[in-house]
Every structure is written in structure tokens, then in C-alpha cells.
Amino acid sequence: xxxxxxxxxxxxxxxxxxxxxxxxxxxxxxxxxxxxxxxxxxxxxxxxxxxxxxxxxxxxxxxxxxxxxxxxxxxxxxxxxxxxxxxxxxxxxxxxxxxxxxxxxxxxxxxxxxxxxxxxxxxxxxxxxxxxxxxxxxxxxxxxxxxxxxxxxxxxxxxxxxxxxxxxxxxxxxxxxxxxxxxxxxxxxxxxxxxxxxxxxxxxxxxxxxxxxxxxxxxxxxxxxxxxxxxxxxxxxxxxxxxxxxxxxxx
Amino acid sequence: xxxxxxxxxxxxxxxxxxxxxxxxxxxxxxxxxxxxxxxxxxxxxxxxxxxxxxxxxxxxxxxxxxxxxxxxxxxxxxxxxxxxxxxxxxxxxxxxxxxxxxxxxxxxxxxxxxxxxxxxxxxxxxxxxxxxxxxxxxxxxxxxxxxxxxxxxxxxxxxxxxxxxxxxxxxxxxxxxxxxxxxxxxxxxxxxxxxxxxxxxxxxxxxxxxxxxxxxxxxxxxxxxxxxxxxxxxxxxxxxxxxxxxxxxxxxxxxxxxxxxxxxxxxxxxxxxxxxxxxxxxxxxxxxxxxxxxxx
Amino acid sequence: xxxxxxxxxxxxxxxxxxxxxxxxxxxxxxxxxxxxxxxxxxxxxxxxxxxxxxxxxxxxxxxxxxxxxxxxxxxxxxxxxxxxxxxxxxxxxxxxxxxxxxxxxxxxxxxxxxxxxxxxxxxxxxxxxxxxxxxxxxxxxxxxxxxxxxxxxxxxxxxxxxxxxxxxxxxxxxxxxxxxxxxxxxxxxxxxxxxxxxxxxxxxxxxxxxxxxxxxxxxxxxxxxxxxxxxxxxxxxx
Numbered sequence: 001x002x003x004x005x006x007x008x009x010x011x012x013x014x015x016x017x018x019x020x021x022x023x024x025x026x027x028x029x030x031x032x033x034x035x036x037x038x039x040x041x042x043x044x045x046x047x048x049x050x051x052x053x054x055x056x057x058x059x060x061x062x063x064x065x066x067x068x069x070x071x072x073x074x075x076x077x078x079x080x081x082x083x084x085x086x087x088x089x090x091x092x093x094x095x096x097x098x099x100x101x102x103x104x105x106x107x108x109x110x111x112x113x114x115x116x117x118x119x120x121x122x123x124x125x126x127x128x129x130x131x132x133x134x135x136x137x138x139x140x141x142x143x144x145x146x147x148x149x150x151x152x153x154x155x156x157x158x159x160x161x162x163x164x165x166x167x168x169x170x171x172x173x174x175x176x177x178x179x180x181x182x183x184x185x186x187x188x189x190x191x192x193x194x195x196x197x198x199x200x201x202x203x204x205x206x207x208x209x210x211x212x213x214x215x216x217x218x219x220x221x222x223x224x225x226x227x228x229x230x231x232x233x234x235x236x237x238x239x240x241x242x243x244x245x246x247x248x249x250x251x
Numbered sequence: 252x253x254x255x256x257x258x259x260x261x262x263x264x265x266x267x268x269x270x271x272x273x274x275x276x277x278x279x280x281x282x283x284x285x286x287x288x289x290x291x292x293x294x295x296x297x298x299x300x301x302x303x304x305x306x307x308x309x310x311x312x313x314x315x316x317x318x319x320x321x322x323x324x325x326x327x328x329x330x331x332x333x334x335x336x337x338x339x340x341x342x343x344x345x346x347x348x349x350x351x352x353x354x355x356x357x358x359x360x361x362x363x364x365x366x367x368x369x370x371x372x373x374x375x376x377x378x379x380x381x382x383x384x385x386x387x388x389x390x391x392x393x394x395x396x397x398x399x400x401x402x403x404x405x406x407x408x409x410x411x412x413x414x415x416x417x418x419x420x421x422x423x424x425x426x427x428x429x430x431x432x433x434x435x436x437x438x439x440x441x442x443x444x445x446x447x448x449x450x451x452x453x454x455x456x457x458x459x460x461x462x463x464x465x466x467x468x469x470x471x472x473x474x475x476x477x478x479x480x481x482x483x484x485x486x487x488x489x490x491x492x493x494x495x496x497x498x499x500x501x502x503x504x505x506x507x508x509x510x511x512x513x514x515x516x517x518x519x520x521x522x523x524x525x526x527x528x529x530x531x532x533x534x535x536x537x538x539x540x541x542x543x544x545x546x547x
Numbered sequence: 548x549x550x551x552x553x554x555x556x557x558x559x560x561x562x563x564x565x566x567x568x569x570x571x572x573x574x575x576x577x578x579x580x581x582x583x584x585x586x587x588x589x590x591x592x593x594x595x596x597x598x599x600x601x602x603x604x605x606x607x608x609x610x611x612x613x614x615x616x617x618x619x620x621x622x623x624x625x626x627x628x629x630x631x632x633x634x635x636x637x638x639x640x641x642x643x644x645x646x647x648x649x650x651x652x653x654x655x656x657x658x659x660x661x662x663x664x665x666x667x668x669x670x671x672x673x674x675x676x677x678x679x680x681x682x683x684x685x686x687x688x689x690x691x692x693x694x695x696x697x698x699x700x701x702x703x704x705x706x707x708x709x710x711x712x713x714x715x716x717x718x719x720x721x722x723x724x725x726x727x728x729x730x731x732x733x734x735x736x737x738x739x740x741x742x743x744x745x746x747x748x749x750x751x752x753x754x755x756x757x758x759x760x761x762x763x764x765x766x767x768x769x770x771x772x773x774x775x776x777x778x779x780x781x782x783x784x785x
Contacts, residue, residue: 003377011381019386034404091299092306099518101473102525104480106487106494107514110501153615156585156603157629157680167628171619186392193394198487204397212400220404224397232392 036218045222060203065192068127076132080139100133123195130191131184138180142173185238189231327508335512351493358417359478366422370429390423399488413485420481421474428470432463464535472528479521551577553741562714566727569737575720583607583686608677612689614669616661622672623657629680647675667698685717724770
């Protein structure tokens with residue numbers, strides 16, 4: 001079941017092309033007022049890009065994502081490492097980590113604003129809530145899966161505990177941790193967009209809400225389109241960086 | 252060392268023997284030679300339930316103390332919250348969850364009806380995998396929340412909107428997990444089954460279904476978690492249903508006790524649903540490590 | 548609870564090559580780890596030079612069956628691992644490691660990564676790493692168990708060549724009776740169920756070992772004896 005790359009790319013192009021065609025047809029038909037054809041949306045997108053406001057907004061939202069990512073990475077990696085090293089800490093924190101998957105964090109949105117306000121701090125907390133668990137799980141798993149052999153070898157030459165982590169465990173676990181960070185980037189971007197939409201409409205969120213309020217549908221669609229491409233772009237860059245860093249594994 | 256004699260039995264070399272290994276009786280896992288039995292407290296500290304009790308009990312205690320000092324406008328006390336849970340049911344607030352859950356279920360089943368067949372197609376046929384991959388990836392990458400305004404435009408503010416949001420959120424994981432399961436069968440089992448001339452119907456019931464079932468259930472479980480997330484977000488965004496109630500309790504008049512009560516109920520429902528599906532998944536649990544590795 | 552070792556009572560001489568032979572499950576690998584200090588016995592003790600062994604030491608080198616190399620370090624980087632713990636400064640580590648590299652016949656492979664090496668070469672790195680800290684005791688846990696037959700024979704010869712040079716005390720664990728007889732001065736035969744030492748055999752062949760020993764009738768006879776010993780143990784205990 002292995003197709004050559006050019007066949008795959010042809011099919012991707014076909015699929016995307018059919019979608020845009022259908023979109024165009026439905027848009028033109030006027031059946032749904034809210035579906036505006038791509039031939040209107042794309043020029044609109046170019047327009048707003050030229051205006052520049054949306055780029056400023058993007059910078060702001062991305063800055064929020066980046067801040068939340070860094071904080072979440074620090075918390076996630078340290079707690080993940082701690083949980084992997086100490087079964088007791090793991091016993092206490094495991095329920096929270098498992099629950100994090102099924103609990104809809106959105107229910108806390110109304111109350112975050114009471115305790116933390118609607119500004120940057122509250123939004124950063126939301127972003128961290130989004131990314132910290134995936135980073136934690138990947139770190140803990142990565143460290144737990146370091147095989148016993150290399151650790152035994154290090155012990156046989158009197159390696160200190162600190163050195164054991166520095167020279168054996170963390171390097172061995174690093175691919176897993178880096179993958180966790182990559183996933184964390186995606187989650188941070190999504191969290192930041194959520195925060196800028198729900199907590200208080202700002203930056204990219206404001207742009208969208210604004211267009212919605214004006215009933216400027218082409219602008220709205222263009223904005224959403226832009227946000228999607230932005231998120232995809234950031235995640236693509238993260239994947240690329242991950243690929244580069246893990247190059248030694250493939251050597 | 253041209254000595255040709257063999258010495259039987261246990262040899263003790265009298266001439267300056269530097270290394271002695273004496274009666275080593277090692278039990279696995281090895282432990283120190285002599286250790287006093289651990290005290291009761293220490294043994295307890297090893298038990299998970301005890302640790303959790305202490306830590307979470309401690310947190311609840313701190314919560315309670317802060318609540319008592321700061322007053323209900325800031326944080327309700329635990330008895331307040333418990334009373335509020337009763338109030339939710341007594342005053343009928345809880346009925347608002349009715350339509351919410353109803354549309355959640357409709358959206359969820361609709362999502363499964365879309366996702367599982369698509370997953371099967373993608374797993375079985377390379378063509379469909381290539382064609383659908385861009386869209387599946389797009390769903391993963393998009394901020395679904397940013398799509399809400401568009402959905403509102405198309406579907407309005409009621410039934411259609413909520414169902415579609417749930418579908419949008421829920422559809423991703425079942426697709427890729429089902430595809431992974433089918434791919435697993437394709438790779439490992441199909442040839443063998445064909446070699447035994449298995450008729451197509453049996454292929455589905457005896458080979459594909461049991462082998463792919465753990466994957467599919469895992470995907471469905473994750474899809475349900477996402478469905479619940481989607482439903483909450485959809486409602487909070489436009490102040491309808493349960494989401495509206497949650498938000499209203501934090502505005503004026505502020506009833507944080509009711510808020511925490513409702514949040515608790517939602518969390519309990521979500522965690523229970525997830526746990527039930529996890530149980531089902533474990534019943535169908537992969538018989539091999541390989542299957543477990545394949546699932547997302 | 549599993550009782551891994553029972554009633555082991557042996558004494559080893561300095562500068563001798565002792566082989567531990569036995570079937571899987573007889574506890575020979577566990578015994579080796581207890582000697583090194585990687586594991587602690589429940590009762591009894593190990594004394595080296597009069598001192599009781601409680602934890603691993605740089606004075607005892609350990610070579611592992613599955614090499615346990617660090618995949619992100621080059622060959623030289625792996626060899627230097629023990630030297631780092633010894634406190635040897637960076638400038639001195641490199642030349643020392645390079646010297647040992649020559650000893651195990653891997654000159655030219657300094658910057659290679661373990662992933663690029665064959666099994667036999669990886670084990671040579673493992674051996675070099677253990678030798679780099681110049682331990683007085685060398686413990687080897689089925690070191691040639693993960694390589695193919697021909698490589699194994701080559702490695703055996705190389706090991707003997709290296710050993711001849713400074714004649715460290717070696718304890719070599721293997722399940723291969725021929726290997727034990729070819730390499731060792733003495734062979735300690737261990738049994739499983741219950742695990743214990745059943746015999747110690749003095750190996751009659753001279754040093755340096757010559758290739759002809761491998762096919763000699765004497766070796767075949769000793770091998771048969773040991774094999775009988777191990778077999779009888781198995782049937783009696785049932």
C-alpha cells in the first residue's frame with residue numbers, strides 16, 4: 001500500500017481542488033447567504049493582509065501563545081520528570097493528568113475571569129492549561145522508557161545521580177520530550193486563539209468578532225481562513241524544527 | 252598454569268585469596284542484607300490511596316479555609332457547594348442539561364456515523380487516505396473555536412449549530428484511530444485470512460471487527476471527550492443552554508456556589524463517560540503489544 | 548519471591564581468568580552483578596582485597612551483553628564516559644581514549660556512532676570503555692552473546708591478546724562451554740534449580756592459548772564432562 005509521492009500529491013491537489021470548486025459553486029448559487037465563494041474571499045484576504053491590521057493582531061496572539069508555551073514547557077517538563085522519578089508524586093498527580101483529557105476546560109472560562117481578570121495573566125493561564133498536560137505526559141513517558149541497560153552501565157562507573165540525568169536519562173528521553181514540545185506548540189496556538197476570542201476579544205479574536213459584528217461575511221471568512229493558515233504554518237515550522245533536531249537519530 | 256588436575260567440589264584457595272564470594276543468597280529483586288521492617292507510617296506512605304487522600308484532602312481543606320475567610324462572593328465553602336448541588340436538582344436548573352445532552356448525543360452519533368466509515372475507507376484504500384488526508388489534517392490544525400462564528404452564520408443559534416460544533420470537534424480522533432486499526436488488519440492479518448479462503452462476510456466479522464475494535468473504541472472514547480469539550484464551548488460562546496447557566500452564575504446575581512456545583516456535575520459526567528468507555532476498551536483490550544502501540 | 552542464588556561460596560585469585568558457566572536461570576549474571584556491587588545480596592557478602600563490596604566502583608569494570616552504548620555519543624565519546632567520572636580532564640581524556648581504541652583494533656572509527664557499527668565493533672567499544680579506567684577487576688556478562696559465531700571467535704582471541712598484556716583479574720560469564728574452556732584458567736560450573744555452584748574445573752591448557760586448543764580432544768572431553776554435569780543436575784531436580 002505504498003504510493004509514490006507524486007501520486008499522493010496529485011490526489012491531495014485533486015481533493016483540495018474539488019473542495020474549492022464545490023465551495024465556489026455553492027457560494028455562487030446564493031442558496032446560503034453566509035457561504036461566500038473563494039473568488040471573493042481570497043481577494044478579501046489579500047486586502048486585509050495589505051491593510052496590515054491582521055498581521056499586528058497575529059503578532060499579539062502569537063506572543064501570547066509563545067509566553068504560554070514557555071511557561072507550560074517549564075512546568076510540564078519539570079513535573080513530568082518529577083513524576084517519572086518519584087512513584088509517590090506520580091501517584092498523586094496521575095489522576096489530574098488522566099482527567100485532563102476528558103474534562104472540558106472551557107467550563108473554567110467564566111471563573112478564570114473572576115480570579116485572574118480578563119487580561120494577559122488570565123489568558124496565559126488558559127494557554128498553559130491547554131499545553132501543560134501533553135508536555136507533561138510526553139516527558140514522563142520519555143523518561144520512564146529509558147531502558148535499564150544504559151542506566152546500569154552508568155551506575156557501574158559510579159555516575160552521580162545528577163550526571164545520570166544529565167548524561168543518560170535526559171538525552172535518551174529527549175526525542176519524546178521534543179515531540180511533546182512540538183505538540184505543545186500547536187496546543188498553545190489554539191489556546192491563545194481561544195483566549196483572544198472568549199476571555200476578552202483581542203487581537204485575532206477581536207478581528208473575527210469585529211467582522212462578525214459588522215456582518216462583513218467576506219472579511220469574516222477571510223479572517224478565519226487566515227487564522228487557520230497561521231496555525232497550520234506555526235505547527236509546520238514546529239514539525240520542521242523537531243525533524244531537524246532529531247536528525248541524529250536517523251544517522 | 253600447566254596444572255592438569257581437576258579439583259572437585261567447592262574450591263577454597265588457601266594461597267592468598269583476595270576475592271571471596273560468600274554464601275550469597277540473592278532474592279530477586281535484591282535488597283540490602285538486613286533491614287528492619289518498615290514502620291506502619293512508612294508503609295502507608297507507599298499506598299497510593301493514602302497519598303492521594305492526604306494531598307487532595309489537604310487541598311480541599313485549604314479551599315475551605317480560604318472560602319470561610321473570603322466569603323461567598325469570592326469562593327463558596329464546601330458545604331455551600333454541596334447544598335448548591337441539591338439546589339440544582341431541586342430548583343430544576345439541571346433540566347437545562349437536558350437539551351444540551353440530547354444534542355451532544357445526536358452530534359456524537361452523527362460524528363461517529365461519519366468518522367468510522369471514513370476511517371475504514373482511509374485505512375483500506377490508499378486512494379481515500381490520500382484524498383482525505385488534507386482535510387483530516389486541517390481539522391487537527393485549525394482552531395475550531397475560530398470557526399464558531401461561521402457555523403453560527405450558517406446554522407443559526409439552535410439545534411443545528413450545537414450539533415455541528417459537536418460533530419466538528421468529535422470527528423477527528425475516531426477517523427484516525429479507525430484508519431489505524433484497519434491499516435493494522437491490512438498489514439498483519441488479511442493475507443493470512445485470505446490464505447485460508449475466508450469468505451468476505453467472515454472477513455468482516457471474524458477478522459476486521461475484532462482486530463480493529465480496540466482501535467475504534469479508543470477513537471470513539473477520545474471523540475466523546477472532544478464532543479463534550481465542543482458542546483461546552485459552543486454554548487459558552489453564545490450564552491445558551493448549560494454554558495449560559497455556567498456563565499450566568501458568575502455574573503449578577505453571582506452564585507458561585509451554583510457555579511461550582513454545576514461545574515462539578517459536568518466534570519463527573521465527563522469523567523464517568525470516559526471511564527466507562529475506557530472499561531469497554533480494556534475488555535476488547537489489545538491482545539498484543541503491537542496493537543497498543545498502533546493506537547494513538 | 549524468586550530465589551535467584553543459593554549457597555555460593557567461591558574464592559578467586561588475582562590475575563586469573565575465571566569463567567562462570569551455566570544454563571539460563573542459574574543466576575550467573577546475578578552473581579556477577581553482586582560481585583560488582585550493582586546488586587546487593589540478601590545474605591552473605593563479597594570481599595575484594597579484604598573490603599566488603601557495597602556499590603559499584605571504578606576499580607571494577609563491567610562489560611554488558613547488549614553493549615549499552617550511548618547512541619548519541621561517538622565511539623570516543625562512549626569510551627570517555629568512565630574517564631569523566633574519574634575526574635580526568637578533557638585534554639587528557641581524548642588521548643587516553645584514542646590509545647585504548649587502538650588496543651581494541653578500532654583505529655579510524657573515532658567519530659563513528661554506535662548505530663553505524665556492527666555488533667562486534669560495538670562490543671569492542673564496550674570493552675574499551677571498561678578498560679579505559681584501568682580497573683583491577685574486569686567483569687564480563689556474556690559479552691559475546693549478541694554477536695555471530697565467527698565474530699565471537701575473533702573477539703575471543705582479541706580478548707585473550709589484550710588480557711595477556713597486563714593480566715587483570717577477569718570474571719567471564721557465558722553459557723557457551725567451549726568458550727569458557729578456551730578462555731579461562733578455571734571454569735566454575737553453575738547449576739539451576741536450585742542455583743548453586745556445582746563444580747570448579749582447572750583448565751589444563753597453556754598460555755598463550757593456541758587455536759588448536761579449540762578442536763583438541765582434551766577440550767572435547769572436558770566439554771562433555773561439564774555438559775554431563777549440567778544435564779544430570781537438570782534431571783535430578785526435575
